[in-house]
Amino acid sequence: MKVRVTLTVNGESREALVPVHKTLLEVLREDLGLTGTKHGCELGECGTCTVLLDGEPVLSCLALPVETEGCRITTVEGMAEGGRLHPLQQAFAELGAAQCGYCTPGILLTATALLADRPSPTRQEVKVALAGNLCRCTGYTKILDAVELAALRMGRQEART
């Protein structure tokens, strides 16, 4: 059975006619062309498909689009403002936090939620926040470094404004 869903993705209203059981992950990738969101298991185990739902990290492989109508959905494509990268994106690129890059979108979004909640997290807090996102390339070191650098820069930016 197909249903028409209206989703608010990265500030845009998007419609899709999809089977009711098709996951948010699949709809984002296949119906809305937002392939920045990746999949690693499609069983809710690896964190790769993380998107933000009203600012909270959610595994899009376990979410149904009908449940997310009326929510603000943010994918990696929605992190930059115009041509300006989010400080997390900037820090991840600069510090080599993305190797193969496949887990990167999910980790960036999880970290976005963390920094919104705790602007100056300790390293342990960053680790706890990212514990549900697997990365096989980096050993997490550069990822943690990049989140800390972004937090620092965002804090400075905050102080200036």
Add this chain to the structure above:
Amino acid sequence: MTKSDFAVIGQPLPKVDAWAKVVGETKYADDLFLPRMVYGKLHRSSHAHARIRSIDTARARAVPGVYAVITGADLPRVKFGILPVSQDEEALCTEKVRMVGDAVAAVAAVDEETAEQACRLIEVDYEPLPALMSVFDALAHPEVRIHEYGDGPNVHKSVALQFGDVDTALTGADLVREDVFFFEGSNHLPMEQHAAVAHWGSDGKLTLWSSTQTPHYVHRLLAKVLDTPAAHIRVIATPVGGGFGGKTEPFAHEIVACQLSKLTGRPVKIALTREEVFYTHRGRHPVLMWIKTGFTKQGDITGCHLRTWLDGGAYGSYGVASTFYTGVINPVTYKMPVYKFEAARIFTNKPPCGPKRGHGTPQPRFALECQLDKAAEQLGLDPAEMRRRIVAEPFTKTANHLTITTIGLGECIDKVVEASGWREKRARFGGTAARAAVSGGSREGGAGCTPVVQPEPPSPKKPGIGIACSAYLTGAGTAIYWNDMPHSGVITRADRSGGVAVLCGATDIGQGSDSVLAYLTAEVLGIEPKDVHVHPADTSLTPVDLGSYSSRVTLMCGMAAIQAAERLRAVIFQAVAQRLEVSPTSLVARERKVGVPDDWDRAVPFAQAVELGEAIHGVLAFPGSYAPPKRAGKYKGGGVGPSPCYSYSACVVELTVDEETGQVDLGNVWIAHDVGRALNPLLVEGQVEGSVYMGIGEALMEEQVFRKNLHKQPSMLEYKSPTTLETPEIHTILVETDDPEGPFGAKEAGQGPLLPVIPAIANAIYHALAIRIDEVPITPDKILKALELKRLGKPARVGPVKLPLFTFKEPIVVESAFGQPADAVVKRPFAS
């Protein structure tokens, strides 16, 4: 050259593809959507070993939305395999299945769900055969043959090599140790599941986009299995979302996608599920090892004899190479005057094992380094000092005729010993305190203790610190098929904009090969990495690179890129020299200009220099080619092991072990890695950190194991791998030795640093609790079992005790080349 002579090399620059990756623009194979594309699925065997009586696809064909259903009968009847000596696979099995997960039929349908539904309706009539699920099973039942080829019933490959008189060397030793170890298999667990999109065009030409580390080998084998001229096949490796060796050979889904595209006249995508990735496997071989080594009182090795048994799984894969690799690299690290090595790879009815980060070498490294630790204790030597003393000499040959060039291992050991506070912690941790606690002994009371203050109960967490070292090759010295052509090729083309295009078959799997090509080219031409456009891994456009395996890409593609850029620069210099009326030898290229350093005001902008060059020479496109020096030992099997140079690592691990729960908590890892030269220290650190992390997973939790013929944990939840919380702080120290074989002196970094982590953890656990866990993963149950043995007064060791009844063939006996000087003149093909 010193660091200050470089503009780009040595800088911690972002990767050239970093920006696309952080905004989600990078297109991995499953991100490709082509017009009219349909989806393929494989019907896989539920039997571990069975004869196929018949296959009925009628019900699947009848499902609305199904475009095609195929079986092996619809493919040319030709077997394939990555190694020419092991052509034993079929994309769709025709007569027999040899493991659960073997593909038998396939469907193309309008969407994945329909394809899956149709796959379930395919009926296969099997005649079950006995499943051989272990090395012991397979050797005990020679009457059941998994394959009809090999070095004996269910023996895929057996090797026996002897370099010098090992028996005499062992007899004359002050201490001889015999130990048995087991290293469990593990999966690569790349975050990206394998995916491929095939488009067989109406012009009869086939294009395959695939998440592969080896587009060239896939290209060659597609031609064979599809019975189609290679000239009409184009393979494009999409950016790989994690490889680690798991995407290094052609797979059933790639071949099937091509055939389904041919039949349907549409592009076909096949993306594997995570469960399918576990069954596709090609990961770390489970290896049982027996190692006998002689030592002098001072800790020198007098000789070593190693036997390994590899559980190969159902197919050959890279197994012949893996078999050699369980023996040939150990002698590269320490002075080991004589050496004997026997190995056998056994077929079993499990997913085939193949190359995983370190390919065949982490297992014997674990055995040797744990044994060294035991020997050091017996000899009363500090395990770090003992290793430091026996480090191999630079520019010499090993017993098994491998050539060592630079070796920074001594410096690596010194650095980790110093950084970790080794001596102080070695004395303070573990030892008597921990042992007293284990045996129920009393806690030490300080002189200042007063009776009124109740002492805290002793912590069950016992600290320990351990060390291990390793070596790894920087690229296999021989291709997997014998030929005299380059291993890596580059075409570098300058255009009038001042931009430079680099075309190279290298496959970026996250290690940064695209970036390294840009950095090296920019360095030679005096431009910025951003000015360089790297076009990788497309068999129609790019010269061949053999693939992203054996840590070969930075060195081999790097050398080819430097050669191509230098040829381009020579023509540009010639043209600029004419214009400026100076000698070409007086020119330098830097800051996007070409000119004479003392007269820099007249320097010509790079774009203009290109125009001058093009006016004289015509189109500016230059090839670079690289093949390693021919150093194969002159004995059968001498082709596996040689490498242009070897990287070295030393690792110290500090941890605590909870003697109540058996839980290991890693505190810190210090690792020093001899990378020759860090072309980009940020990327090298990233490779080292990733290697350490993967080693931790193998040491403590990861295991590809089976129950009732099925994978016990084919999901990311059940298959344990380290998260941020299990990964400790990793302190990376880079050691530079400026190797004459590498591009600007660089050696590998992506695999070697995994190796020492695993034995360093095992050795630290021993230091903490005086228990030996001689097999990985070292899980809490094994630690508790060892502690229980210790309480009972038995040897506190958990590990394998039984060895297979197996007679190795007579060894090929060769004189040891140990200590001989490296060849003074190195002949490198295609060098300018």
